[in-house]
Amino acid sequence: MDKTLNYAYYPGCSLHASAGEYDLSTRELFNLLGVGLTEVPDWFCCGATPAHNVDELLSLSLCAKNLELAEQVDGDVAVACAACFSRLKFTQHTLLEDETKRRQVEKAIDAPARLDGKVKHLLEILARDIGLERLASAVSKPLSGVKVACYYGCLLTRPPDVPNLDCVEAPTIMERVVEAAGAETVPWSHRMECCGANFTLSRPGVVIQLSNAILDSAKSSGADCVVVACPLCHGNLDMRQKEIEGVYNAEYGLPVFYITQLLAVACGAGAEKSGLGALMVDPFPLLKVKNIL
Amino acid sequence: MSRIGVFVCHCGENISRTVDVERVAAEVGKLPGVALATDYKYMCSDPGQGLLKKAIAEQRLSHVVVAACSPRMHERTFRKAVESAGINPFLCEMANIREHCSWVHDNREEATEKAIEIVGMMVERVKRNRALPAITVPVTKRSLIIGGGIAGIQAALDIADAGHEVVLVEREPSIGGHMAQLSETFPTLDCSQCIMTPRMVDVANHPRITLHSYSEVEHVEGYIGNFQVTIRKKARSVDEKKCTGCGVCIEKCPIRKIPNKFDCNLGMRPAIYIPFPQAVPNTPVIDRESCAMFKSGKCGLCKKVCGPGAVDYEQEDRLIVEPVGAIVVATGFDLYDITEKPKGSQIKGYGEFGHGRIPDVIDGMTFERLASASGPTGGRILRPSDGREPKQIVFIQCVGSRAREKGISYCSKVCCMYTAKQTMLYHHKVHDGQAYVFFMDARTPGKSYDEFWRRSIEEEEAVYIRGMVSRLYQKGDKIVVMGSDIAVGVQVEIEADMVVLATAVQPRSGADILAQKLGISYDKYHFYSEAHAKLRPVECATAGIYLAGACQGPKDIPDTVSQASAAAAKVMTLFAREKLEREPIVARVREAGCVGCFYCRKVCAYGAIEEKEIRDRQGNLIKVVAYVNPGVCGGCGTCQATCPSKSVELDGYTDEQIVAMIEAL
Numbered sequence: 001m002d003k004t005l006n007y008a009y010y011p012g013c014s015l016h017a018s019a020g021e022y023d024l025s026t027r028e029l030f031n032l033l034g035v036g037l038t039e040v041p042d043w044f045c046c047g048a049t050p051a052h053n054v055d056e057l058l059s060l061s062l063c064a065k066n067l068e069l070a071e072q073v074d075g076d077v078a079v080a081c082a083a084c085f086s087r088l089k090f091t092q093h094t095l096l097e098d099e100t101k102r103r104q105v106e107k108a109i110d111a112p113a114r115l116d117g118k119v120k121h122l123l124e125i126l127a128r129d130i131g132l133e134r135l136a137s138a139v140s141k142p143l144s145g146v147k148v149a150c151y152y153g154c155l156l157t158r159p160p161d162v163p164n165l166d167c168v169e170a171p172t173i174m175e176r177v178v179e180a181a182g183a184e185t186v187p188w189s190h191r192m193e194c195c196g197a198n199f200t201l202s203r204p205g206v207v208i209q210l211s212n213a214i215l216d217s218a219k220s221s222g223a224d225c226v227v228v229a230c231p232l233c234h235g236n237l238d239m240r241q242k243e244i245e246g247v248y249n250a251e252y253g254l255p256v257f258y259i260t261q262l263l264a265v266a267c268g269a270g271a272e273k274s275g276l277g278a279l280m281v282d283p284f285p286l287l288k289v290k291n292i293l
Numbered sequence: 294m295s296r297i298g299v300f301v302c303h304c305g306e307n308i309s310r311t312v313d314v315e316r317v318a319a320e321v322g323k324l325p326g327v328a329l330a331t332d333y334k335y336m337c338s339d340p341g342q343g344l345l346k347k348a349i350a351e352q353r354l355s356h357v358v359v360a361a362c363s364p365r366m367h368e369r370t371f372r373k374a375v376e377s378a379g380i381n382p383f384l385c386e387m388a389n390i391r392e393h394c395s396w397v398h399d400n401r402e403e404a405t406e407k408a409i410e411i412v413g414m415m416v417e418r419v420k421r422n423r424a425l426p427a428i429t430v431p432v433t434k435r436s437l438i439i440g441g442g443i444a445g446i447q448a449a450l451d452i453a454d455a456g457h458e459v460v461l462v463e464r465e466p467s468i469g470g471h472m473a474q475l476s477e478t479f480p481t482l483d484c485s486q487c488i489m490t491p492r493m494v495d496v497a498n499h500p501r502i503t504l505h506s507y508s509e510v511e512h513v514e515g516y517i518g519n520f521q522v523t524i525r526k527k528a529r530s531v532d533e534k535k536c537t538g539c540g541v542c543i544e545k546c547p548i549r550k551i552p553n554k555f556d557c558n559l560g561m562r563p564a565i566y567i568p569f570p571q572a573v574p575n576t577p578v579i580d581r582e583s584c585a586m587f588k589s590g591k592c593g594l595c596k597k598v599c600g601p602g603a604v605d606y607e608q609e610d611r612l613i614v615e616p617v618g619a620i621v622v623a624t625g626f627d628l629y630d631i632t633e634k635p636k637g638s639q640i641k642g643y644g645e646f647g648h649g650r651i652p653d654v655i656d657g658m659t660f661e662r663l664a665s666a667s668g669p670t671g672g673r674i675l676r677p678s679d680g681r682e683p684k685q686i687v688f689i690q691c692v693g694s695r696a697r698e699k700g701i702s703y704c705s706k707v708c709c710m711y712t713a714k715q716t717m718l719y720h721h722k723v724h725d726g727q728a729y730v731f732f733m734d735a736r737t738p739g740k741s742y743d744e745f746w747r748r749s750i751e752e753e754e755a756v757y758i759r760g761m762v763s764r765l766y767q768k769g770d771k772i773v774v775m776g777s778d779i780a781v782g783v784q785v786e787i788e789a790d791m792v793v794l795a796t797a798v799q800p801r802s803g804a805d806i807l808a809q810k811l812g813i814s815y816d817k818y819h820f821y822s823e824a825h826a827k828l829r830p831v832e833c834a835t836a837g838i839y840l841a842g843a844c845q846g847p848k849d850i851p852d853t854v855s856q857a858s859a860a861a862a863k864v865m866t867l868f869a870r871e872k873l874e875r876e877p878i879v880a881r882v883r884e885a886g887c888v889g890c891f892y893c894r895k896v897c898a899y900g901a902i903e904e905k906e907i908r909d910r911q912g913n914l915i916k917v918v919a920y921v922n923p924g925v926c927g928g929c930g931t932c933q934a935t936c937p938s939k940s941v942e943l944d945g946y947t948d949e950q951i952v953a954m955i956e957a958l
Contacts, residue, residue, distance in 0.1 A: 160641070160698060167634060169644025189766030189773070192645070217768075 005129060006036030007120075008073035010066060012084035013045050014231035019081070021275025022231060025260040026080050026122065028274065032267040033130060033138050037078065040070045046087045049198050060101060061108040063091035067119070068111045076118040078125055080260070082230035086155040088119045089163045121156065121165055122260065123229060127173050132180040140268035142182030145290050148262070149186050149223035149254075150174040151214065153233045154194045174259065178227060181266035188221035190214045195236040204240075211236045212244045215252045224286055225255040227262055234258060238280045255283035265292060295420050296328035298354040299412060300345055302336035302361035304391055309334075311395040313405040317360065320409045324416050328352050337367050342374045349378040356380075356419045360388040360412045381424035383877070383945065388415035410958055417953040418945075425877040425944055430924040432518040433618035434868045435460065439510055439807070440623035442470020443850060444842025444857040446492050448621045451861035453501040457868050460615045461496065462524055463506045467572035469493055470625055474555060476664035476672070478850060479714040480745035486571060486667060493573040503615075506574055511612060513810050516899075516925050517837030518618045518873050528608040530579035531565070535603035538575035542595035542604060543567065551583050553669075557659040559677060560669030565595045565604075570667065579604075619837050619864040620811065622821060623857065624804055626843035628658050629693040629701070629797040639817075640700035643692065646765045646794070651772055652678040654765060654792045657711055664718045674722050676791055679770070682723055683790030687774045688712045689762050690732040693797030701797050701818065706847040708795035709736045713746045715793060716755035728755045729787055731762050731776050739851070758785060765792060798847040813838055821845050831860045839863050878944050879926035880933060886940035887918035893932035893941055894919065901925035902932065 007030075015023035030037040043066055045051075052059035067088065070077045079085040095102040095113050106113050126135055157168045166173040169192060175185040193214055196207030215237060218226050228234050238256035245252055256279065264274040271293055276283055287293040301318045303309035314332040322330035329352045335341050336359055348354060357380065359371045364387040372382035390408040398404040434457050438445045441463030449459045461468070473493070475485035496502055505524055512523040531542075546563035553562040555569050562568075564584040565577050585592035586606060596604040632649040634642040642648055653676045655663075666672040676683055690712055694705040709732070716728040735757070737743040749755045760777040767773075771788040778785045800819040808815045813833040814822040821844050824832045831839050841857035842848060848856065867873075884907060894902035905920035919941065921932070930943045939948065 167644050168641075170634065170642075170648055171644075189768060192764075220768075 006038060006073075006075040007078035007125065008070040008075055009037045009039045009078050010043055010046075010070060010084060010088070011039065012079070012081040012231075013048070014081055014083075018235060019231035019258070021261060021278040022080055022234070022258040024273065024275040025258060025264045025269070028269045029260045029264040029267060032264065032269060033135070035125075035130060036075070038073045038075075040066065040077075041072055043069055046084045048083050048087065052087070052090075057101070057104055057108065059087065060091050060094060060105050063088050064095065064105045064113045065109045065111075067091070067114040067117060068109060070117065071114060076120050076125075076129075078120055078122060080122050080229070082121075082153060082155040083232065085119070085121045086163060092117075092119065093162045121163070121229070123156070123173050123177060124165060126177050126259075126263070132176060135177065135263070136180045136182075139181050139266045141266055141292050143178075143262065143266050143290070143292060144182050146183045146286070146292070147186050147222055147224045148178050148183045149188050149218035149221060149226045150178055150191060151218070151226050151228050151233060151237070152191050153228065153230050154192070154197070156229060157192075174227065174229065177259065178262065181263050183262070183266075186218075186221045186223045188217050188223065190217040195233050197232045197236070200232070200236055200240070207236050208240060208244050208247055211240060212248050212250070215241065215244060215254060216248075216250065218254060219250075219252050223254065224290075225257060225262075225283065227257050227259050229259045241281050253281065255279060255281045255286055257283065295326045295355045296353055297326050297356045297358060297416055297419060298345075298348050298352060299327055299330040299358045299360060299416065300336055300341075300348075301330070301332040301390075301412070302341070302359065303332065303334045304361060304395075305335065308361070308391050308395040308408075311398055311401055311404045312390060312408045313401065314408075316405055317390070317408045317412060321360075321412045321416065324413060326420055327416060328354060336361050337370055342370070345371070345374050346378040349375065349380060354380070355384065356422065357385040358388055358412060358415045358419050359385070360390050360408070360415070362391040363387075363389050363393075383425040384419065384422050386415050386419040386422065388412045413957045414954040417957040418950045421947070421950045421953060422945055427874050428877045428879070428923045429872040429874050430516075430518050431872055432868060432870060433520075433616050434458070435615070435617045436619040436621060436864050436868075437462065437510075437520070437522050437615060437617040438621045438623060440470070440625055440801075440842070440844070441465075441468030441496070441504070441506065442623060442625045442842065442853075443472040443489065443492075444623035444625065444844075444853045445470070445621070446496055447854050447857035448623060448841050448861045448864075449496055449502055450492065450499065451858050452621075452864050453499050455861075455865050455868075457501065457865070459499075459502045460522075460524075460617060461502055461504050462508050462510055463504070464509050465568065466507045466529070466576075466578040467493075467568050467574070468496060468504065468506060469569075469571070469573065471658070472850060473569065473571070474557075474658060474665070475661045476666070476668070477714065477718060479710045480739070480741045482714070482717070484666075486665070490571045490573075493571070497573045504574065505613075506576075507578055510807060510810060513620070513812070514900075518867070519924070520617050520620060520837065522615050522617055522620070524613050524615060526611040526613060528581075528610050529576065530581065530584075530605055530608050531577050532603040532605050532608070533574060533576045535601045536576045536599075537601055537603075539600065540567075540577075541598045541600070543577055545594050545598045547592065547594060548583055548585055551580065556662045556669045557656070559659065559662055579606075619839065619867050621839045621841055621857075621860045621864060622807070622811065622813070622833075622844055623841040623860075624801045624807060624844040626798045626847065627801050628656055629799050631656075631692065631794065631796055638700070640693070641698070643699075645763060646692075647767075649794075651765060651767050651792075652676075653683070653772055653790065654794065656794050656796045657708065657715065660715050660793045664715070664722070672722070674719055674791075681790070682726070684723070684726045685787065685789045686719055686723075686726060686728050686791045686793065687762075687772075687787055687789040688716060688728065688730040688793045688795065689774075690730065690795045691761070692794040694795075695733065701799075703797075703818070703847070704736065705795075705798040706736070707798065707849045709734075709746065710739070710742055710849065712793075712795050713749040713755070716749045717753045720753040720755070728753075729774075729789075730755055730757045731760055731774075732757060733759070733761065739849070760785070798843060800844055804844060811835065811838055831856055831863055837867070875924070876928065877923070878928040878946075879923045880921045880928070880930070880941050880943045882919050882921055883940045883942070884918045886938050887916075888938055888940075889917045889919065890937065891919060892935050892937065896931045896935045898929065898931065899925050899927040901927070 047059040047062040548564040552558035762776040839860040842853040
């Protein structure tokens with residue numbers, strides 16, 4: 001176990017519900033890499049999309065309180081969900097820039113706001129803290145021959161100057177991580193487009209149209225599968241894929257993995273501990289053809 | 294004993310409304326050394342100045358204080374007036390009781406008291422002024438022009454035609470600059486090369502122009518009228534004097550696949566080349582990084598075939614020193630390159646356009662080369678990827694420009710017009726094609742400019758879409774352009790065959806380094822700064838250095854030519870004098886006190902401090918002291934503030950004077 005690397009893990013609501021396999025595979029991957037991951041005690045919802053549309057002070061306070069809770073654990077905050085990541089980073093950014101809001105929030109949470117604590121997405125931790133070399137050396141089942149379309153969606157890098165994960169419009173961090181696991185990444189056009197996100201419930205027609213464009217682009221680029229780092233993206237591309245195929249009379253059959261699932265498989269976690277059974281588009285034929293499982 | 298005259302001005306009511314000017318005159322009149330104190334409604338008027346001159350004669354005044362507005366306004370006026378009355382102009386000072394007093398106070402009583410003190414201080418100062426003789430410096434009537442684009446060429450020809458020698462330095466192997474690359478020019482659609490190349494030839498043939506192509510300014514010393522410029526003539530590997538320009542070496546060179554920068558890398562050139570057929574000078578240059586002879590020592594073909602024996606592999610860079618009296622900087626612009634993510638820069642790049650990695654996404658200059666009859670396609674608009682003619686073409690304006698979030702907030706000024714022109718050229722060459730333009734605003738201030746832009750829409754069928762493009766991506770052999778049409782409020786997607794980006798105009802690379810060599814200032818984008826935006830638009834704050842063209846800010850050809858001629862006129866004004874007279878407010882060293890520590894030299898921004906040896910009568914060296922070259926000194930006073938032994942002082946601002954002024958309060 002690497003004693004120097006330990007993270008305060010903020011899973012977020014999705015990872016305890018519909019994205020359980022993201023949580024499972026994240027824990028397993030960190031376990032295999034020998035990196036500590038301690039769940040923040042008593043964490044609660046970051047407010048996600050609804051809170052900041054209803055009440056800005058509420059949304060900032062929810063995140064600020066969670067960041068305060070995270071102080072109980074040694075290490076930087078590790079976030080898996082793109083929306084949680086965005087909200088936590090946004091809160092730090094806003095409170096740093098706006099003294100008045102910071103005071104209001106500090107009154108609401110009855111504690112000083114934690115503005116300098118590092119909030120990191122799993123991709124940053126994998127690519128920079130753990131490092132690509134160490135990641136590559138942990139790979140026991142290289143993903144040779146798998147062509148991966150890395151899908152970032154809207155929130156991982158945007159808006160400019162807030163998450164500072166990578167280049168805002170042309171990031172490469174996910175590709176580098178996936179390539180470290182031995183897979184091949186494809187250049188494609190819709191890496192940064194919106195999947196429709198939480199319109200999936202209120203305006204499914206919009207989501208089907210947008211997600212179709214993404215799947216269509218990934219398929220025509222020659223990818224065998226799509227990799228995501230966001231529960232909502234996953235829901236739209238994986239869960240709705242069959243429906244989209246029906247509407248557009250298309251056949252994609254593209255398994256959609258969480259980044260940690262694919263890496264856990266590559267590090268030899270096996271299907272069960274990587275949560276592959278939870279995927280709607282069956283990933284087993286692909287992984288078998290490529291002799292990975 | 295001094296006989297000081299004090300003249301208190303009412304400035305209409307500007308001063309007298311708040312300050313009791315008569316009381317000021319009465320109180321100041323009581324000060325020791327004041328022979329006369331009076332007030333008048335407008336001191337700067339002709340009768341006011343008459344009053345001053347008359348009083349000097351009648352009262353035998355030795356010094357004058359005019360209590361009025363800021364010296365920035367009228368110091369020169371009153372100094373001239375006293376000079377014509379026979380007093381050294383530097384024995385006249387102004388006391389500012391307008392900007393520093395009447396305009397900023399309401400209480401008449403207090404303002405009057407303050408005015409009395411201000412005038413009293415100036416009386417104490419002027420008493421201790423020295424009569425200063427005018428400083429004259431000789432003028433070398435030759436000028437240096439840096440940059441051989443249209444700006445530099447215009448300035449060079451104007452100055453040379455006026456009878457003065459010109460040294461023209463160009464970094465590239467040929468003069469001509471960007472204008473030589475253009476196809477046709479707005480708003481008349483006349484061929485750029487046809488109007489440009491004769492001027493280039495005029496430069497080459499002019500008896501008073503010395504052209505140093507493939508050369509760079511290495512070092513600049515001196516000051517207005519007396520610059521010493523060191524120029525690095527880069528090794529061309531071809532002797533300019535022997536070469537006849539026959540071109541056999543170019544034909545025979547076996548290394549032929551080097552992207553030609555002049556053609557925006559569309560066409561290929563050999564390792565020994567001239568950038569384009571009309572190049573001036575018509576002397577080839579060897580690109581040593583590509584040449585087989587330089588890389589492996591195996592070839593030497595060009596030397597073998599050269600009849601006059603001009604090819605010289607041993608040639609080295611040469612440094613030459615040219616004395617000049619004036620410098621015109623005309624280094625021009627580069628187009629903002631979106632093809633890669635800028636490193637360590639405030640400019641953020643265009644990741645959403647894939648940093649320009651799609652081959653058929655080109656910039657405006659590349660389109661010019663495609664449209665040019667002498668370009669790599671012979672004037673046919675063809676896609677770089679597969680050589681097909683694009684049937685749907687999208688032009689995107691303001692790429693980089695006016696995009697604060699991308700790091701550039703200025704307007705590049707020329708893009709609206711050249712995009713309109715390019716839609717026309719496209720329509721003339723591809724009759725069944727359709728051009729679309731994404732634009733924020735169409736900015737067409739210029740003679741016949743708006744008419745020209747309207748023509749592109751009304752007669753040449755360009756479709757203008759008001760809105761920006763969010764993303765470009767390759768889909769098969771098409772480029773999908775995702776944008777918004779804000780006039781209708783909808784998202785637009787166009788599947789284009791080619792996309793032309795009107796990328797921002799930026800100063801030429803290395804503009805900052807050159808500015809540091811010249812000692813001129815530049816803005817955060819590295820555009821050079823003029824001395825005054827409105828009244829001194831072609832002069833630098835550094836005397837003797839002038840600006841022409843896009844190095845000062847984005848400019849089209851007519852504006853560039855006008856500015857170049859204006860800069861030339863400024864140079865000729867300078868050269869109309871045999872000697873330059875300059876303000877004699879300079880620092881002087883008290884040699885007895887100077888210990889030769891030369892701290893003053895370290896802080897002097899003008900390089901005015903020299904060493905002077907003090908010797909006794911037998912010629913033995915006693916000590917080395919500082920000497921201020923009055924021709925170079927800028928009169929800033931930094932040396933005075935720095936000197937540990939208080940041995941250097943600025944005339945008119947000596948410690949004694951400052952202390953006397955304080956004591957007068």
